[in-house]
Amino acid sequence: MRFFARQLMIGAWQAMRYRSGAHYDPWVATDAGSIFLLSVDDDHKAAFEARLTELVATGLPEAGDIPEPRWQHCPMARVNGFGEIGVWTPIEPKRFGGWYVDVRVS
Numbered sequence: 001m002r003f004f005a006r007q008l009m010i011g012a013w014q015a016m017r018y019r020s021g022a023h024y025d026p027w028v029a030t031d032a033g034s035i036f037l038l039s040v041d042d043d044h045k046a047a048f049e050a051r052l053t054e055l056v057a058t059g060l061p062e063a064g065d066i067p068e069p070r071w072q073h074c075p076m077a078r079v080n081g082f083g084e085i086g087v088w089t090p091i092e093p094k095r096f097g098g099w100y101v102d103v104r105v106s
Contacts, residue, residue: 005034011075028077052087059083 009026040048060083067076076082 001037002037005036006031015054027074027076029082055085056087061086 007028008031011026038048059078060067062078063074063084
């Protein structure tokens with residue numbers, strides 16, 4: 001996998017507004033417009049494409065280690081528009097040989 005991504009730390013406003021005196025642990029998020037170039041061998045191509053199709057329809061899964069209720073612990077939930085991805089085939093298949101996965105943030 002190759003990627004062209006920018007990460008940012010978010011959550012300072014929520015920490016200052018709702019957690020007076022509490023320890024601040026920022027969330028690391030991938031910024032909108034980040035691109036991941038994924039490739040897979042021919043033996044796994046069908047399963048890979050099926051999973052990408054599913055992720056385009058549902059968005060990326062939320063982290064499993066966030067306690068319930070999740071909205072109180074992490075505002076970047078799928079219901080808030082986070083985790084959306086788009087998939088495109090490469091413009092230059094001979095040069096790149098993979099799928100472009102674009103991260104979008106609402």
